[in-house]
Amino acid sequence: xxxxxxxxxxxxxxxxxxxxxxxxxxxxxxxxxxxxxxxxxxxxxxxxxxxxxxxxxxxxxxxxxxxxxxxxxxxxxxxxxxxxxxxxxxxxxxxxxxxxxxxxxxxxxxxxxxxxxxxxxxxxxxxxxxxxxxxxxxxxxxxxxxxxxxxxxxxxxxxxxxxxxxxxxxxxxxxxxxxxxxxxxxxxxxxxxxxxxxxxxxxxxxxxxxxxxxxxxxxxxxxxxxxxxxxxxxxxxxxxxxxxxxxxxxxxxxxxxxxxxxxxxxxxxxxxxxxxxxxxxxxxxxxxxxxxxxxxxxxxxxxxxxxxxxxxxxxxxxxxxxxxxxxxxxxxxxxxxxxxxxxxxxxxxxxxxxxxxxxxxxxxxxxxxxxxxxxxxxxxxxxxxxxxxxxxxxxxxxxxxxxxxxxxxxxxxxxxxxxxxxxxxxxxxxxxxxxxxxxxxxxxxxxxxxxxxxxxxxxxxxxxxxxxxxxxxxxxxxxxxxxxxxxxxxxxxxxxxxxxxxxxxxxx
Amino acid sequence: xxxxxxxxxxxxxxxxxxxxxxxxxxxxxxxxxxxxxxxxxxxxxxxxxxxxxxxxxxxxxxxxxxxxxxxxxxxxxxxxxxxxxxxxxxxxxxxxxxxxxxxxxxxxxxxxxxxxxxxxxxxxxxxxxxxxxxxxxxxxxxxxxxxxxxxxxxxxxxxxxxxxxxxxxxxxxxxxxxxxxxxxxxxxxxxxxxxxxxxxxxxxxxxxxxxxxxxxxxxxxxxxxxxxx
Numbered sequence: 001x002x003x004x005x006x007x008x009x010x011x012x013x014x015x016x017x018x019x020x021x022x023x024x025x026x027x028x029x030x031x032x033x034x035x036x037x038x039x040x041x042x043x044x045x046x047x048x049x050x051x052x053x054x055x056x057x058x059x060x061x062x063x064x065x066x067x068x069x070x071x072x073x074x075x076x077x078x079x080x081x082x083x084x085x086x087x088x089x090x091x092x093x094x095x096x097x098x099x100x101x102x103x104x105x106x107x108x109x110x111x112x113x114x115x116x117x118x119x120x121x122x123x124x125x126x127x128x129x130x131x132x133x134x135x136x137x138x139x140x141x142x143x144x145x146x147x148x149x150x151x152x153x154x155x156x157x158x159x160x161x162x163x164x165x166x167x168x169x170x171x172x173x174x175x176x177x178x179x180x181x182x183x184x185x186x187x188x189x190x191x192x193x194x195x196x197x198x199x200x201x202x203x204x205x206x207x208x209x210x211x212x213x214x215x216x217x218x219x220x221x222x223x224x225x226x227x228x229x230x231x232x233x234x235x236x237x238x239x240x241x242x243x244x245x246x247x248x249x250x251x252x253x254x255x256x257x258x259x260x261x262x263x264x265x266x267x268x269x270x271x272x273x274x275x276x277x278x279x280x281x282x283x284x285x286x287x288x289x290x291x292x293x294x295x296x297x298x299x300x301x302x303x304x305x306x307x308x309x310x311x312x313x314x315x316x317x318x319x320x321x322x323x324x325x326x327x328x329x330x331x332x333x334x335x336x337x338x339x340x341x342x343x344x345x346x347x348x349x350x351x352x353x354x355x356x357x358x359x360x361x362x363x364x365x366x367x368x369x370x371x372x373x374x375x376x377x378x379x380x381x382x383x384x385x386x387x388x389x390x391x392x393x394x395x396x397x398x399x400x401x402x403x404x405x406x407x408x409x410x411x412x413x414x415x416x417x418x419x420x421x422x423x424x425x426x427x428x429x430x431x432x433x434x435x436x437x438x439x440x441x442x443x444x445x446x447x448x449x450x451x452x453x454x455x456x457x458x459x460x461x462x463x464x465x466x467x468x469x470x471x472x473x474x475x476x477x478x479x480x481x482x483x484x485x486x487x488x489x490x491x492x493x494x495x496x497x498x499x500x501x502x503x504x505x506x507x508x
Numbered sequence: 509x510x511x512x513x514x515x516x517x518x519x520x521x522x523x524x525x526x527x528x529x530x531x532x533x534x535x536x537x538x539x540x541x542x543x544x545x546x547x548x549x550x551x552x553x554x555x556x557x558x559x560x561x562x563x564x565x566x567x568x569x570x571x572x573x574x575x576x577x578x579x580x581x582x583x584x585x586x587x588x589x590x591x592x593x594x595x596x597x598x599x600x601x602x603x604x605x606x607x608x609x610x611x612x613x614x615x616x617x618x619x620x621x622x623x624x625x626x627x628x629x630x631x632x633x634x635x636x637x638x639x640x641x642x643x644x645x646x647x648x649x650x651x652x653x654x655x656x657x658x659x660x661x662x663x664x665x666x667x668x669x670x671x672x673x674x675x676x677x678x679x680x681x682x683x684x685x686x687x688x689x690x691x692x693x694x695x696x697x698x699x700x701x702x703x704x705x706x707x708x709x710x711x712x713x714x715x716x717x718x719x720x721x722x723x724x725x726x727x728x729x730x731x732x733x734x735x736x737x
Contacts, residue, residue, distance in 0.1 A: 098677055098706070098707060100677060100707045100709070101709070113709070113711060140677050140707070146677070146678055146680070146681045168678070170678055205627050205628070209627065211627045213625060213678075235630070237584065238630045239630060280583070280630075282582035282583050282584065283579055283582060283583065284583070284724065285583050285630070285631070285634045285724070285725060286724065355706075357706060357707070482681070482685075491624075491625070
């Protein structure tokens with residue numbers, strides 16, 4: 001059987017958390033700053049207070065709206081040739097983080113600022129990995145203006161990978177750009193809606209708050225049915241109760257409230273029931289992503305997601321280490337393994353360390369290997385007549401030939417690839433062989449793999465007309481000012497020329 | 509004569525020790541009402557002046573801060589103590605000092621907040637608590653603070669330092685905006701501007717022309733002490 005899922009709640013405990021979340025939603029509600037979102041929730045049965053922005057969700061409304069949340073969906077790469085399914089049973093692996101620095105041993109500090117070239121390299125490396133199925137804008141291009149990052153990155157995405165891409169729901173203007181560019185790439189809006197290309201990212205702000213920008217962007221992602229991760233990043237003891245049950249109750253309410261909003265925006269919009277919540281270190285006030293409690297919180301969210309029958313997303317490979325050292329290794333595997341054992345359906349943060357603030361392409365390929373190992377672990381042990389292998393045991397044990405073993409048996413050949421995971425990087429050679437081959441450690445091995453990928457990677461050939469259209473679009477984005485964004489998000493009252501598809505109300 | 513004078517001094521010293529012990533007890537128990545009442549009664553009976561009480565409270569907060577640094581107490585205990593003290597200062601001691609016409613002693617005035625489009629407050633609040641515990645006067649403007657709000661407050665209170673916090677990569681540029689706005693108004697040299705937050709860095713601070721950057725709340729206090737020297 002497959003590995004039994006780690007559960008952190010009994011049935012009664014899970015019900016208690018659920019009931020408490022419902023009480024929060026119906027009695028306190030969620031503070032939603034965007035008026036359009038409050039209006040549409042009100043039309044759908046929520047109780048809205050426009051003076052303090054709190055929206056209360058009656059339980060009957062929650063039940064009704066959660067019915068249309070899909071339990072599975074597929075994501076596609078730019079040309080549609082690569083796809084993967086997200087459902088409530090399987091586990092997939094992706095990136096996501098906020099790296100603003102990258103590992104660089106030639107630098108005195110061991111890290112340097114991330115640049116567009118690093119963003120591109122990360123996309124290329126993920127394109128060539130076996131187990132990591134999606135990259136997200138996480139390696140932050142410090143050399144690109146913030147207001148054009150989305151359009152510049154989408155161009156690099158279509159050029160450099162066959163896999164889907166993740167983007168933050170950073171306001172309605174940028175999100176609409178993302179959809180418009182994706183429509184140019186895939187042909188039209190219908191194709192984009194039918195076969196989603198992007199994973200959106202929406203962080204409620206704990207406790208119980210949806211800020212304007214994220215909500216505005218979320219609406220656009222929902223309109224185009226691009227699967228969106230709803231993931232509070234509550235910190236136990238700082239932005240949520242220090243008790244894990246309290247944090248889970250609060251974040252469960254945040255996720256459910258946002259899930260209801262997604263279905264009100266557009267019924268059937270796929271979402272991930274997500275978390276990046278972890279703890280506050282009580283000695284420093286810093287967040288601790290490598291903490292064992294983060295694994296427990298992630299397991300709690302996975303169990304709640306199963307209860308609602310919605311695919312889950314949680315962080316794995318989390319570490320607070322500032323080095324590629326043992327702490328980095330044990331924390332990343334501990335959080336990764338626990339997330340997988342808990343049955344998280346989309347495990348993220350591959351390639352990052354120092355609470356995801358730093359990227360290492362070396363870690364990205366190591367995480368791909370770890371993901372393979374973890375996948376094998378959760379497969380558990382298959383037991384049937386063939387795998388018990390009574391015949392082959394008898395045959396080998398009673399053979400007349402001396403020294404006969406199982407190595408050259410058909411049974412071994414038939415089952416070895418499914419039974420044994422073969423790591424690409426972990427070195428199992430004898431010492432003398434290892435020394436002959438340079439005696440290098442796993443980080444150097446990983447670097448060589450990264451170099452090989454980058455040397456051999458072939459960019460996608462783009463249709464010239466499509467590329468020209470994309471470049472035109474990027475030019476338009478570059479010409480915008482900061483104030484254009486403020487106006488579009490209702491942060492500033494004024495008129496603004498926006499790309500097709502956006503209507504701005506000046507009602508803020 | 510001499511003997512009686514010494515006796516008086518000894519008595520005063522004993523008094524201060526017992527007052528300090530009493531205040532310390534109230535502070536570590538987060539007994540805000542108790543601390544306010546105690547300060548009020550000391551002032552009423554003319555046992556201590558408001559400015560002397562401020563000094564005693566400063567010593568108590570230094571003791572609490574040292575305990576925190578030695579990991580004998582943890583962050584919630586430090587912040588809870590700081591909030592207790594702040595309430596007593598804001599509601600009892602500051603008004604008393606103002607009424608007496610004395611000038612309040614301070615390490616410096618700091619206006620802090622999280623920049624426009626960002627609603628994250630914890631890191632910035634920690635910096636505020638640490639600064640306060642170290643004797644600074646802190647004006648915490650909250651979150652989503654615009655350039656104009658930062659500058660207006662700094663002008664109003666005669667701040668020495670403006671501290672800009674940002675947790676999101678996408679809100680970092682608004683730190684730069686505040687500096688640009690200060691330049692536009694011809695006020696850039698009047699204030700030291702420091703920046704912080706998870707995605708920021710020393711290079712970033714340099715790039716946008718800030719006067720300093722710190723990685724965490726303890727470093728922020730050191731930074732401000734250094735740049736105000």
